[in-house]
Amino acid sequence: MVVEGLVKRFGATTALDGVDLTVAEGSVLGLLGPNGAGKTTVVRILTTLLRADAGRVRVAGLDVVDDADAVRASIGLTGQYAAVDEYLTGLENLEMVGRLYRLSRREARVRAGELLERFDLTGAADRPAKTYSGGMRRRLDIAASLIARPRILFLDEPTTGLDPRSRLGMWEFIADLADGGTTILLTTQYLEEADRLADRMVVIDRGRVIARGTADDLKDQVGGQRLELTVRDAVDLGEVARRLRPLGVDEPRLDASTRRLSLPVSGGTDALAEALRVLAGAGVEVLDVGLRRPDLDDVFLALTGHAAEDEDRTGAGDRTPVGAGEGAA
Amino acid sequence: MTAFGTAVADGLTITRRNLIKIKRVPDLIVFATLSPIMFVLLFRYVFGGAIGGLPPGISYAEFLLPGIFAQTVVFGSTTTGASIAEDLQKGLIDRFRSLPMARSAVLVGRTIADLGLNAISIAVMALTGLVVGWRINSSLGEAVGGFLVLLLFAYAISWLMAVVGLLVRTPEVVNNASFIVIFPLTFVASTFVPLETFPSVLRTFAEWNPMSAVTQAARELFGNIPAGAPVPDAWSLQNPVLYTVIWTALILAVFVPLSVRLYQRTSTR
Numbered sequence A: 001m002v003v004e005g006l007v008k009r010f011g012a013t014t015a016l017d018g019v020d021l022t023v024a025e026g027s028v029l030g031l032l033g034p035n036g037a038g039k040t041t042v043v044r045i046l047t048t049l050l051r052a053d054a055g056r057v058r059v060a061g062l063d064v065v066d067d068a069d070a071v072r073a074s075i076g077l078t079g080q081y082a083a084v085d086e087y088l089t090g091l092e093n094l095e096m097v098g099r100l101y102r103l104s105r106r107e108a109r110v111r112a113g114e115l116l117e118r119f120d121l122t123g124a125a126d127r128p129a130k131t132y133s134g135g136m137r138r139r140l141d142i143a144a145s146l147i148a149r150p151r152i153l154f155l156d157e158p159t160t161g162l163d164p165r166s167r168l169g170m171w172e173f174i175a176d177l178a179d180g181g182t183t184i185l186l187t188t189q190y191l192e193e194a195d196r197l198a199d200r201m202v203v204i205d206r207g208r209v210i211a212r213g214t215a216d217d218l219k220d221q222v223g224g225q226r227l228e229l230t231v232r233d234a235v236d237l238g239e240v241a242r243r244l245r246p247l248g249v250d251e252p253r254l255d256a257s258t259r260r261l262s263l264p265v266s267g268g269t270d271a272l273a274e275a276l277r278v279l280a281g282a283g284v285e286v287l288d289v290g291l292r293r294p295d296l297d298d299v300f301l302a303l304t305g306h307a308a309e310d311e312d313r314t315g316a317g318d319r320t321p322v323g324a325g326e327g328a329a
Numbered sequence B: 001m002t003a004f005g006t007a008v009a010d011g012l013t014i015t016r017r018n019l020i021k022i023k024r025v026p027d028l029i030v031f032a033t034l035s036p037i038m039f040v041l042l043f044r045y046v047f048g049g050a051i052g053g054l055p056p057g058i059s060y061a062e063f064l065l066p067g068i069f070a071q072t073v074v075f076g077s078t079t080t081g082a083s084i085a086e087d088l089q090k091g092l093i094d095r096f097r098s099l100p101m102a103r104s105a106v107l108v109g110r111t112i113a114d115l116g117l118n119a120i121s122i123a124v125m126a127l128t129g130l131v132v133g134w135r136i137n138s139s140l141g142e143a144v145g146g147f148l149v150l151l152l153f154a155y156a157i158s159w160l161m162a163v164v165g166l167l168v169r170t171p172e173v174v175n176n177a178s179f180i181v182i183f184p185l186t187f188v189a190s191t192f193v194p195l196e197t198f199p200s201v202l203r204t205f206a207e208w209n210p211m212s213a214v215t216q217a218a219r220e221l222f223g224n225i226p227a228g229a230p231v232p233d234a235w236s237l238q239n240p241v242l243y244t245v246i247w248t249a250l251i252l253a254v255f256v257p258l259s260v261r262l263y264q265r266t267s268t269r
Helices: A039-046 A068-074 A090-100 A105-118 A134-146 A164-179 A191-197 A215-222 A234-247 A269-280 A296-304 B003-024 B026-047 B060-089 B092-097 B105-132 B140-168 B171-187 B200-208 B210-222 B240-265
Strands: A002-010 A013-022 A028-032 A054-059 A075-078 A152-156 A183-188 A200-205 A208-213 A226-231 A253-255 A260-264 A286-292
Touching: A002 A039, A013 A039, A013 A208, A028 A039, A028 A191, A039 A054, A039 A152, A039 A183, A068 A075, A075 A134, A090 A105, A090 A134, A090 B003, A105 A134, A134 A152, A134 A164, A164 A183, A164 A191, A183 A191, A191 A296, A200 A215, A200 A296, A208 A215, A208 A296, A215 A296, A226 A234, A226 A269, A234 A253, A234 A260, A234 A269, A269 A286, B003 B026, B003 B105, B026 B060, B026 B105, B060 B092, B060 B105, B060 B140, B060 B171, B060 B210, B092 B105, B092 B240, B105 B140, B105 B240, B140 B171, B140 B210, B140 B240, B200 B210, B210 B240
Parallel strands: A028 A183, A028 A200, A075 A152, A152 A183
Antiparallel strands: A002 A013, A002 A054, A200 A208, A226 A260, A226 A286, A253 A260
């Protein structure tokens, strides 16, 4: 999949302003960016739903405009909405899509059965999709996009609006598909998701690519490791900071409300061992200590000056999607 | 398979999908059958006694039923627009457009399913009509022709409504907008009352209104025009079957390609 110089305007707004990307066969590309960055527009152009104003797009080696039908035959798309017919049963939905991919009646039925089994929907196969939970609809939606065994799969924010358990399940399905050799382009606002699933990432913001590479590449762009520790009593933070400061390459950051200290270090595990030795002599009760590489949240903050998700996130460990439910049709 | 063959196969796949919905949502079928019954009864017994100026030798029931048929199937066709808008809203059109299926299939499948729904409501109306005094006074062939003219005209309107649905994109708005346009169109016509009482401008409009022609065509084919009835002044009503067929062909010729084109370009946002 090769995209060169993609430009798309909607009236006066430029949604995409020269996006380039490539996805190697059998790999997973994570397309990251905040809401409105242009992720969905890229997916819509690559899946023949929308025409670009400029640029060249080849999917499965085919031009998306000139060979649109051949492209459609080799891709599967799962959009942000669970695009299933809620009046049809799970089985009927899959059979219909299978028939439209030109499978024979028999093939469509067999394949539908396999996918229902795989996505844990066999028990609900004969119930109208109307009665499905959000997670089940998403699974049915992905199953529908897989019915003709596409070589290339587009997943546009596949876990937006899902509860944490369904999201974990979805990650497993996606990882399985990638292991099976399907080429996947995945858009997401969740850095954790991309970190876990994607081989390579492209970060876009306001229609432009602002970074690309593996998760490690991106983290290296932001900087090295940090020693992080949590103490039982916030009053000890000052004492800990004073003792650990010589180990750091920069000033420690203290947060009294979370009783946490963060110190940029070099030297990896040696620094950690040294820190533990110092702390053992300090008589301070430490609840948690560890060496942490910057995560993609840090990357995004460093690259764009704003967080990947909305500003009102409650904390680093809390990745509850903001606006959950907007994707549930 | 040829392109035409695959288009037909895909169209049937989508038709089946839409018919399953009709089966699963009983409200649809209840509505499609109850409201025509209500209309027949309301007009027959509320207006029936008061409407004068009918040609001698005909009961209001016989005059009325073809008009009710025409109005109901045209309203039935608005379902097409609302359903397409609903599919757009739910992202289903995106899914279909990403599949290697015929570009016409979603629209063909929709309009054919709605044709089926119209056929059901016309059958129910005909039975109700027979109960309240409507009669077919023509040959079987002509009667079948009468139903065909009505259904074909409604089928053409379905394609017009598909364009509306693709442009308007909100099912509720499609319903309201089409009501505002179609309601007067079906009333400023010879559907429920004879044209002789209309003011002159309105009368000319009504004479050339295809709704009048469809109604007149149905009356002619069901034998609901008494032998001594005066010949209408307008060519459109002297040749109502031909005039209706011309309109049907014209609407199809414009709106089938237009809606397929719009469908190809449309998207959820």
